[in-house]
Amino acid sequence: MSRVPLGTRARGSIGLAAVSLLVAVAAVLVLPRAGPAEVGGSGTGFGESGLEEPDELRLYYAGQRADGLPLTTVLRRDDTAGFASFVYGDCVASGDVGCAPPAEIQVWPACRRSLALHDGTDETRGPVPEWVRVRGIRGAFFEAGRRLELETDRSLVVVFAQSRQDVLRMAAELRAVDGSVDADAPLPPPKPHAAAEEGGAMAC
Amino acid sequence: MGRIVVVAALVAGVATALIVAASAPAHFDPADPYTHEECPGSPANRVDPINVVFTGWGTWGRAASQIESHLGWTATSGSAQSFVDHGRCYAMHAQRASGQASRFHVRVRGQHKDAELGWTAVGDAHHEDLVLFPVPCGHAVDSNGAGGSGFDQGRDEVERRFAAAGHATRRVWWGNTQSFKQCDGDYAASDGWTLFVELHQVNHS
Numbered sequence: 292m293s294r295v296p297l298g299t300r301a302r303g304s305i306g307l308a309a310v311s312l313l314v315a316v317a318a319v320l321v322l323p324r325a326g327p328a329e330v331g332g333s334g335t336g337f338g339e340s341g342l343e344e345p346d347e348l349r350l351y352y353a354g355q356r357a358d359g360l361p362l363t364t365v366l367r368r369d370d371t372a373g374f375a376s377f378v379y380g381d382c383v384a385s386g387d388v389g390c391a392p393p394a395e396i397q398v399w400p401a402c403r404r405s406l407a408l409h410d411g412t413d414e415t416r417g418p419v420p421e422w423v424r425v426r427g428i429r430g431a432f433f434e435a436g437r438r439l440e441l442e443t444d445r446s447l448v449v450v451f452a453q454s455r456q457d458v459l460r461m462a463a464e465l466r467a468v469d470g471s472v473d474a475d476a477p478l479p480p481p482k483p484h485a486a487a488e489e490g491g492a493m494a495c
Numbered sequence: 496m497g498r499i500v501v502v503a504a505l506v507a508g509v510a511t512a513l514i515v516a517a518s519a520p521a522h523f524d525p526a527d528p529y530t531h532e533e534c535p536g537s538p539a540n541r542v543d544p545i546n547v548v549f550t551g552w553g554t555w556g557r558a559a560s561q562i563e564s565h566l567g568w569t570a571t572s573g574s575a576q577s578f579v580d581h582g583r584c585y586a587m588h589a590q591r592a593s594g595q596a597s598r599f600h601v602r603v604r605g606q607h608k609d610a611e612l613g614w615t616a617v618g619d620a621h622h623e624d625l626v627l628f629p630v631p632c633g634h635a636v637d638s639n640g641a642g643g644s645g646f647d648q649g650r651d652e653v654e655r656r657f658a659a660a661g662h663a664t665r666r667v668w669w670g671n672t673q674s675f676k677q678c679d680g681d682y683a684a685s686d687g688w689t690l691f692v693e694l695h696q697v698n699h700s
Contacts, residue, residue, distance in 0.1 A: 364682070366674060366682055368644075368684065370641065370642070370643050370644075370647075371642065371643030371644075371647050371686040372643065372644075372647075372672065372684070372685075372686035372687065374672070376674055376682075376684075378674060378682070381676075382676055384632075384635075384675075384676045384677050384678045385632070385633070385678055386574060386632065386633040386634075386678060387573055387574040387623075387633050387634045387678075388532055388542055388574055388576075388678075389542050389543065389635075389636060389675035389676055389677045389678070389683065390542070390675065390676050391529075391538065391539065391540075391541040391542075391673060391675055391676075392674065392676060393539075395673060395674055397672060397674075404670070404687070408668040408670070409668065409670070415667045415668070416523055416525065416548075416609075416612065416667060416691070417525060417667045417668055417669055417670075417689075418525050418526065418528065418669055418670065418671075433670065434526065434527065434528065434538075434671070435526060435527070437538045438670070438671075438673070440670070449670075449672065451673045452538070453537070453538040453539055454538070
């Protein structure tokens with residue numbers, strides 16, 4: 292997993308200059324237009340040229356500070372998984388023991404991750420979704436409310452936090468990095484092809 | 496008379512035990528898909544994503560034994576962690592690693608028996624580096640690589656070796672992709688796919 296370069300490694304908070312970098316991240320994370328739907332496949336969901344369709348995948352985060360936590364780290368992963376991650380707050384890892392930051396927002400292309408992946412969990416023995424509507428769109432809680440997944444635009448936004456209330460407060464702060472969706476507005480519904488199709492996810 | 500009382504008490508005790516056993520939730524529980532630094536488990540002390548489930552004859556002892564046999568992970572060093580099953584937190588049962596320095600590593604905990612899956616045990620397979628520079632800090636799970644994060648690499652290695660040995664394997668989407676900060680400051684996360692491996696009854700020598 293790579294950090295999005297921020298000039299200097301940011302700890303504690305990310306300055307205003309980083310916002311433009313976040314927008315740059317948004318421009319890079321676009322959906323390729325070819326390739327079969329493949330659950331768990333090797334397609335990355337991220338384009339290489341990036342700038343051809345900069346609004347294909349709109350990134351969401353909770354601003355530079357949310358629920359009392361500063362935005363501390365921005366990650367991008369593009370290998371067996373593909374997502375951008377906004378980490379809020381910090382934690383101390385020591386020895387052999389990693390640690391969980393207080394809150395995190397991951398934005399996945401819908402071709403890599405969708406709520407349809409949870410279809411048939413009774414048979415597969417995966418986690419069972421707790422369906423909800425948040426900010427006007429369909430979503431689901433997992434992990435006893437500590438994880439919320441929201442389908443919006445052509446992405447799946449995943450919110451991790453330490454309680455259901457914390458998760459909902461972070462979700463209330465979600466906004467588009469490019470400024471096109473405010474925190475007090477409903478989140479856009481998923482694009483028609485972002486929902487389940489032929490194997491559970493849209494084609495990358 | 497005294498003998499009758501004793502026998503009645505024994506019968507009642509056995510009956511009570513059977514009722515308790517029968518009323519326990521007889522299913523595998525994936526609700527808390529992470530290990531914890533200690534009990535009680537909470538979101539604040541999550542450490543690793545769970546990414547391997549042993550089924551069939553998947554007791555923790557068989558899991559440890561067959562990990563040794565099929566993967567050659569025989570080292571037992573590493574920190575203790577805890578697992579949550581049906582809302583209750585328990586210490587791990589075993590851990591196995593491929594060495595002492597940079598290595599593959601998995602912690603294992605036997606979980607609830609499932610009516611369909613049989614005996615189950617869960618694990619947090621991963622590859623980790625021993626970080627010595629710039630500041631020695633211990634083992635850090637790989638943050639990325641061509642094969643994914645260290646968590647994905649560990650799971651893939653378990654899958655590869657068990658499948659090569661003839662064990663049935665499949666992947667189930669769990670979505671437990673939370674990022675975990677490592678002692679070197681990098682982050683590592685699972686790709687959200689959990690491996691199910693069916694174990695057989697007989698261990699290998």
